[in-house]
Amino acid sequence: MKKITSYSWSIFFVAIVLGVWEIAARLYDKSFLFPSPSAILIRLWELKTELFIHHLPPTALTILIGLSISIIIGSTLAIAMYSKKPIEQAFYPILIASQTIPVIALAPIFVLWFGYSIWSKVAVTVLITFFPITVSVFDGLRSSDKNLRELMRTMGASSKDIFYKLDLPSALPSFFSGLKVAVTLSVIGAAIGEWLGAQAGLGYFSRRMMTQFDSAAVFAPIVLLSAVGIIFFLLVVVLEKHFLHWRNHQ
Amino acid sequence: MLLLRKAFALTLEPALDNASGGKWTYDGFRPYYAPASHREVVFLCEFFEEMRSGMNMVNTVLEFTNVSFHYQATKASKPIVIFDQVDWHVQEGEFISIIGPSGYGKSTLFRLITGLENPDSGEISLNGEVATKRLGKVGYMPQQDLLMPWRTILENVQLPVELQGRKLSSDEIIQLLADFGLAGEENAYPGNLSGGMRQRVSFLRTILTGSNILLLDEPFSALDAITRLTMQEWLIDQWQKLDKTIVFITHDIDEALFLSDRIFVLAEKPVQTIREVVVPLSRPRTTRDLARPELMELKEQLISELRSEKRL
Numbered sequence: 001m002k003k004i005t006s007y008s009w010s011i012f013f014v015a016i017v018l019g020v021w022e023i024a025a026r027l028y029d030k031s032f033l034f035p036s037p038s039a040i041l042i043r044l045w046e047l048k049t050e051l052f053i054h055h056l057p058p059t060a061l062t063i064l065i066g067l068s069i070s071i072i073i074g075s076t077l078a079i080a081m082y083s084k085k086p087i088e089q090a091f092y093p094i095l096i097a098s099q100t101i102p103v104i105a106l107a108p109i110f111v112l113w114f115g116y117s118i119w120s121k122v123a124v125t126v127l128i129t130f131f132p133i134t135v136s137v138f139d140g141l142r143s144s145d146k147n148l149r150e151l152m153r154t155m156g157a158s159s160k161d162i163f164y165k166l167d168l169p170s171a172l173p174s175f176f177s178g179l180k181v182a183v184t185l186s187v188i189g190a191a192i193g194e195w196l197g198a199q200a201g202l203g204y205f206s207r208r209m210m211t212q213f214d215s216a217a218v219f220a221p222i223v224l225l226s227a228v229g230i231i232f233f234l235l236v237v238v239l240e241k242h243f244l245h246w247r248n249h250q
Numbered sequence: 251m252l253l254l255r256k257a258f259a260l261t262l263e264p265a266l267d268n269a270s271g272g273k274w275t276y277d278g279f280r281p282y283y284a285p286a287s288h289r290e291v292v293f294l295c296e297f298f299e300e301m302r303s304g305m306n307m308v309n310t311v312l313e314f315t316n317v318s319f320h321y322q323a324t325k326a327s328k329p330i331v332i333f334d335q336v337d338w339h340v341q342e343g344e345f346i347s348i349i350g351p352s353g354y355g356k357s358t359l360f361r362l363i364t365g366l367e368n369p370d371s372g373e374i375s376l377n378g379e380v381a382t383k384r385l386g387k388v389g390y391m392p393q394q395d396l397l398m399p400w401r402t403i404l405e406n407v408q409l410p411v412e413l414q415g416r417k418l419s420s421d422e423i424i425q426l427l428a429d430f431g432l433a434g435e436e437n438a439y440p441g442n443l444s445g446g447m448r449q450r451v452s453f454l455r456t457i458l459t460g461s462n463i464l465l466l467d468e469p470f471s472a473l474d475a476i477t478r479l480t481m482q483e484w485l486i487d488q489w490q491k492l493d494k495t496i497v498f499i500t501h502d503i504d505e506a507l508f509l510s511d512r513i514f515v516l517a518e519k520p521v522q523t524i525r526e527v528v529v530p531l532s533r534p535r536t537t538r539d540l541a542r543p544e545l546m547e548l549k550e551q552l553i554s555e556l557r558s559e560k561r562l
Contacts, residue, residue, distance in 0.1 A: 145396065147392060147394065147396055148396050148398070150366055151390065151392055151396050152409075152413070153366060153385055154364040154365070154366060154385060154386070154388065154390040155386060155390075155409065155410045155413050155459055156385050156386020156387075156413055156414065157386075157413045161413055165398075165409070165412075166398075169398070169400045172400075244400075246399055246400045246401075246439045246441070247399075249438070249439035249441040249442050
């Protein structure tokens with residue numbers, strides 16, 4: 001009950017924005033430039049087969065593959081940096097520097113390398129989601145309690161014991177925070193990748209409709225994209241609740 | 251003299267069958283016994299030797315021999331000597347308290363005993379043997395409870411057993427938890443428990459290391475006064491049941507006097523000798539015992555000792 005009331009203000013606000021938008025769009029009355037929310041929804045319904053069957057699956061696949069690769073490489077690198085100081089010194093600055101690269105500017109290179117296949121889009125997604133995951137896992141590992149580590153050593157724990165029983169569980173909350181950021185970024189990554197070169201996908205479809213001055217059809221896949229982002233985010237929240245259920249006891 | 255003779259005869263009681271025929275005489279200063287034969291002399295020598303080793307049955311479980319230790323923050327900084335050729339020992343079954351101002355090596359002492367640090371020179375013996383690798387051999391209970399928030403109480407308590415590659419059954423642990431006044435809490439998380447309860451879990455975890463020596467580092471300092479008193483009485487209770495040797499760090503002199511057989515004072519920098527104070531109280535004790543004049547005097551003396559050192 002409390003949960004619903006805590007969301008009620010944001011629902012109320014969104015309703016007002018949509019209402020104002022609807023009225024403004026109808027008064028302006030140039031739907032090819034400024035479509036009303038109702039027009040977008042109608043267009044979404046009209047394009048449902050095309051969007052859901054042809055364009056949603058490749059985008060969702062790009063996001064899933066990209067995130068998985070980011071999680072695997074990012075966590076591995078974070079663990080390597082945590083366990084060996086020279087690796088941290090070698091990679092940490094590069095990691096930061098990689099974030100100053102404008103990914104959008106780099107994306108055409110990926111198209112050049114990987115062509116119009118799904119891998120050019122995956123590459124953009126990985127590049128954009130890799131950073132938050134690596135940094136959050138690394139910080140999480142570093143946040144493990146030093147006193148607890150020493151206590152475990154007095155109990156005769158090996159470094160392997162300490163890693164599995166202390167460092168990994170300590171890094172989990174931070175990992176999930178990073179994953180939440182990465183999930184929202186992954187949607188952006190996939191969409192950018194598709195703008196630059198694709199044969200299918202929500203980002204690709206949205207851009208194609210722009211060239212046809214069908215602005216309602218530009219918005220329709222964007223609504224879907226953000227829905228995908230929200231669904232993935234909620235999925236992460238559910239996983240987080242499951243793995244960190246002890247947090248409810250504090 | 252008669253009394254002495256009686257005492258002697260009494261100690262000899264089991265041996266009287268073999269040792270007899272000698273004569274008691276008195277030379278004006280002290281009584282002595284003149285054995286009748288060479289056979290009797292040999293027997294008596296053996297008998298006293300046996301008695302002496304019998305007295306040594308009170309084993310030394312922890313011993314420092316000539317231990318020196320220093321800290322050095324960085325290579326460039328000046329080394330700070332904490333211990334300078336310290337000799338020290340604790341006997342089996344004793345309750346020992348260590349008091350001293352902060353920064354005088356109480357925690358370092360524990361780090362040396364547990365093996366987290368090694369002495370620059372000298373030897374540390376555990377249970378009569380020189381132990382160069384001590385990690386995993388001594389039970390250590392830290393100041394904060396340091397329970398893992400992601401583990402249930404049952405899993406937390408299991409940790410030291412798990413690290414030794416063994417496993418206790420849930421039933422065994424549930425029974426132990428009940429003995430520690432934690433019945434029904436096995437599936438709770440540390441976040442659900444009060445400070446006193448968490449300390450008891452932490453203590454149980456320390457016991458399950460299986461070590462006969464338990465080092466407790468100011469375990470009750472974060473508790474409120476009433477809880478602390480309850481926990482002190484509870485600890486004494488457990489100590490008497492468990493047959494363990496306890497070394498207890500505290501900065502509370504009352505706590506030290508109430509709990510321990512002997513108190514060791516670390517009040518030099520660097521520490522060269524650890525002064526020993528025997529607490530003149532029998533057990534069981536009550537808090538009222540602490541108000542006795544001789545204890546008050548002892549307390550005053552300890553306070554002034556710690557204070558004068560602090561000023562330096």
